[in-house]
Amino acid sequence: MGAMQGLLYGFSMALTPGNLFACFLGVLIGTIVGVLPGIGPVGAMAILLPVTFKQNPVTAMIMLAGIYYGSQYGGSTTSILIHVPGEPTSVVTIIDGYQMTRKGRGGAALAVAAAGSFIAGTMGVIALMFFAPFLADQAIKFGPPEYFAIILVSLILVSRVGEESMIRSLLMLGFGIAIGTVGMDMSTGFPRFTFGRIELMQGIDMIAVAMGLFGVSDVLLMAENISTIPPVPKVKFRELFPTKREWRRANLPMFRGSAIGFLAGLIPGPATTISTFYSYTLEKRISKQPDEFGKGAIEGVAGPEAANNGACAGAMVPLLALGLPFGPAVALLLGGLMIHGVQPGPLLIAEHPDIFWGVVSSMYVGNVMLLVLNLPLVGVFVKILQIKNYLLMPLILLICVIGAFSVNNSLLDVWVLIGMGIFGYFLTKAGFNMTPLILGLILGPLMEEKLSMSLRMTRGNIFEILTRPLTAAIFVVCIIVLIAPYLTRVIKRSFSAKATF
């Protein structure tokens, strides 16, 4: 199926009333979750995943994807207006966005953030539409050794990128893989760490773990400090229009941010967050007015906000083309696919074109909905910040418990939820990042399966795995990425030493 043919097929599904409503619900929940500090898209997706059980896979994926990219729009609202990041991906937007609000240009900042998100979302979906099928076609030629290499390298890079302490990341990764081994071994059917309990034969449910780590622990952290939200400045509709000069300055950063974000999404790690830092650094470096950064430079809003949305689309490429999630949110999308009996991988696009093209087409529609929701209705979303904590926090806990219970009708999942919530609370206080844990939990069993198949293929000769051309290339790239920062430092030091001489 060609791209245009696929897109039309996708629209024929995305524009049905049921799927349109699912898309709208997803982007609305995503925006709300993005606006509310404390609960993020991963928590919301984990909480709503069990709710999608009764839906068909296309509708479920459209809604969950809507939450994912919708939250990137919402996160900028509080960053710009009240100096509070709705999401980690909007932290950078505070630097110049809030300064623009202090100068009375908050409306313009919101408009540029929304426009940048829309442009990046649309460009990202176009790139996804062409790149993912191409990658999937190539990936059909991958064997178990190549998959093993990609997964192992992804897990290593996730621990390396965007985390100051590699030891903490590696600990989380190892812990995630360890709890993923609980249950029946897929290759041999041997029960591992089940302690004789039948409920543990299926393993520890990823949904309960994700809801605990991202939902329950967020509420426990919020409970520590029930602070009142500072008063939110009112933004009138006419203030939403940037000046011609502001549009001119914001244009190119939006396109650059879109490209940076999309490329960052292809790499394992917290792409939506890292891409905003890359974009901001780039815009400041190439700007003709670098001194304005930190004081209300519109490029500092346009670039990062475009980048985080571009990263959402980029992250969908390895998920849909290879069946490999490189971040926690797309890991939950993978979970959604598996729950609905859809086998992710390079054959997904060929065997389930309805899912791929339905989601891609819905992303076009969703981006338009988000532009409408986030500009004229920004005042409505800002009012959401006034929701009382005594309603919001228990409600999140309730939904988490119901969600965990409804997965297998088992109380064990509820206890996993509570346990992981408490664990996640302490881990966050100790400065740990949850991403490597979730990825280890999801990708660990897959990596083990591919390793087992590879060893059977090569009759136990692990070196034969390492010397296959593509596998070797993947490991070489991994080594380069790992040592590049150190090499750069050494080169810089030797250059500055020579300069001093």
Add this chain to the structure above:
Amino acid sequence: MSRTQRIVSIFFLIFSAAYLVGSLSLPLGTARKPGPGILPVAIGVFLSFTSLLYFVKVFLLEKISSKDDKEKEIHSSRNFLRLMGLLFFLCFYGLFFKILGYMLSTTIFMMGVMPLLEVRKWTQILLVSILTAGFSYYFFTAVLQVNLPQGIIPF
């Protein structure tokens, strides 16, 4: 390094040791036909090594900083009580969810949690608790068609 980091490092050390011991009892198989114990043993060794490194870093290489404690630890006994209260009611909810049923356990949960979140009026607590339990029950069962436990009340 904060006290929380020390507690977490001890947890990881104990967990990784227990996991490694458990994984050694699994059949390893051969290189040609790997058994169910291969990855657990590898991860057990990896986790033990990493948790030991983290333990050394936290306990021996860096001292507890009182500034870290102020920034990262729970600030006041009031917040601590709120947190403990939330955990208590969450555990209560998990224990009695199936026995009492959704409606009753949710109502009790809300009535316990709201005072912790600084709601003082009992009429407000009662009304919000019953309405939340009722509306959420309808939403989950009728709209989302999720099966919820009935318990001692027949709905």
